[in-house]
Amino acid sequence: xxxxxxxxxxxxxxxxxxxxxxxxxxxxxxxxxxxxxxxxxxxxxxxxxxxxxxxxxxxxxxxxxxxxxxxxxxxxxxxxxxxxxxxxxxxxxxxxxxxxxxxxxxxxxxxxxxxxxxxxxxxxxxxxxxxxxxxxxxxxxxxxxxxxxxxxxxxxxxxxxxxxxxxxxxxxxxxxxxxxxxxxxxxxxxxxxxxxxxxxxxxxxxxxxxxxxxxxxxxxxxxxxxxxxxxxxxxxxxxxxxxxxxxxxxxxxxxxxxxxxxxxxxxxxxxxxxxxxxxxxxxxxxx
Amino acid sequence: xxxxxxxxxxxxxxxxxxxxxxxxxxxxxxxxxxxxxxxxxxxxxxxxxxxxxxxxxxxxxxxxxxxxxxxxxxxxxxxxxxxxxxxxxxxxxxxxxxxxxxxxxxxxxxxxxxxxxxxxxxxxxxxxx
Numbered sequence: 001x002x003x004x005x006x007x008x009x010x011x012x013x014x015x016x017x018x019x020x021x022x023x024x025x026x027x028x029x030x031x032x033x034x035x036x037x038x039x040x041x042x043x044x045x046x047x048x049x050x051x052x053x054x055x056x057x058x059x060x061x062x063x064x065x066x067x068x069x070x071x072x073x074x075x076x077x078x079x080x081x082x083x084x085x086x087x088x089x090x091x092x093x094x095x096x097x098x099x100x101x102x103x104x105x106x107x108x109x110x111x112x113x114x115x116x117x118x119x120x121x122x123x124x125x126x127x128x129x130x131x132x133x134x135x136x137x138x139x140x141x142x143x144x145x146x147x148x149x150x151x152x153x154x155x156x157x158x159x160x161x162x163x164x165x166x167x168x169x170x171x172x173x174x175x176x177x178x179x180x181x182x183x184x185x186x187x188x189x190x191x192x193x194x195x196x197x198x199x200x201x202x203x204x205x206x207x208x209x210x211x212x213x214x215x216x217x218x219x220x221x222x223x224x225x226x227x228x229x230x231x232x233x234x235x236x237x238x239x240x241x242x243x244x245x246x247x248x249x250x251x252x253x254x255x256x257x258x259x260x261x262x263x264x265x266x267x268x269x270x271x272x273x274x275x276x277x278x279x280x281x282x283x284x285x286x287x
Numbered sequence: 288x289x290x291x292x293x294x295x296x297x298x299x300x301x302x303x304x305x306x307x308x309x310x311x312x313x314x315x316x317x318x319x320x321x322x323x324x325x326x327x328x329x330x331x332x333x334x335x336x337x338x339x340x341x342x343x344x345x346x347x348x349x350x351x352x353x354x355x356x357x358x359x360x361x362x363x364x365x366x367x368x369x370x371x372x373x374x375x376x377x378x379x380x381x382x383x384x385x386x387x388x389x390x391x392x393x394x395x396x397x398x399x400x401x402x403x404x405x406x407x408x409x410x411x412x413x414x415x416x
Contacts, residue, residue, distance in 0.1 A: 181371075223374040225366075
């Protein structure tokens with residue numbers, strides 16, 4: 001920054017400091033116009049005033065920029081969470097130019113105009129910084145959600161004494177299979193269950209890789225001394241499996257979860273009796 | 288650990304492996320076990336690996352070898368108490384341990400042996416009388 005530049009920059013910053021309230025009012029007005037009432041005016045006013053003060057401070061002290069960047073990152077994070085687009089977020093910074101220009105126009109001095117060019121360059125940098133902060137915030141949100149999804153999507157449920165089931169929903173990849181496998185095997189140990197039903201009704205497609213993952217899980221459960229049943233195989237999936245030539249070997253497969261449960265109950269020696277028929281006959285006698 | 292103790296309960300030999308095995312004690316165990324099966328005329332061998340946390344392909348093959356050996360001597364081998372991590376490791380190593388029977392814990396292992404082995408034995412003792 002040359003001497004002339006820094007003096008003209010100081011001039012415009014003095015101008016901004018003098019007209020702070022007016023400037024903030026105008027800035028809030030311009031930046032909120034395209035958001036159509038999705039934000040609260042008083043919140044934005046506080047945010048933008050803090051930003052403006054940090055901006056004016058940043059040229060005075062060498063480490064003032066850190067404060068400003070922190071405020072911008074906060075702004076981007078909150079807006080990313082509230083579902084604003086990156087454009088709308090950056091616009092909050094860029095609209096400062098318009099508000100300042102009105103001041104410059106009113107002043108009319110040439111030096112102020114030079115300062116405006118310099119300030120405009122700084123604002124561009126800040127705007128780009130909000131873009132970066134916004135993207136980083138969004139990526140973090142996505143990463144968190146992926147992790148939550150992984151935890152949510154693998155429940156192991158107990159169907160009966162000694163029979164547990166894992167309803168799989170969504171596409172199976174290596175990472176998810178690993179989580180499912182570990183959780184299922186741990187549940188087998190914890191509950192002492194001898195039968196495990198893997199229900200793939202919610203799996204949209206089965207290819208050789210998914211089949212391989214399933215086979216591994218079944219093998220591991222077998223090594224621990226449990227029997228695995230795969231259920232919920234839809235007609236198209238059965239067709240795909242046969243067409244691909246995947247061998248399920250001696251693994252028990254059933255069409256529905258109910259069939260698998262009935263099979264596991266039968267194998268573990270539980271008898272299920274339909275009692276409704278007797279009730280009907282009692283009623284018939286009463287009549 | 289130098290020697291793994293082999294316990295006899297009725298017709299069944301119980302081998303409880305405490306801790307991780309080195310290669311030499313694996314070989315010693317195989318020899319000891321073969322001798323004991325012959326000496327006692329056991330019909331079943333239960334290997335309890337609840338305490339084993341780390342396996343390699345050598346230990347995996349040991350289980351298969353013991354199972355094969357016992358079958359030759361007319362005794363059935365059941366491995367009980369395998370930990371999830373161990374099971375995953377064995378599958379990742381590509382060892383499916385075909386022909387080896389497994390149970391979740393010692394109790395279920397004994398029950399499994401009882402289901403398969405006791406019936407013909409009773410018949411034999413009936414013939415003897």
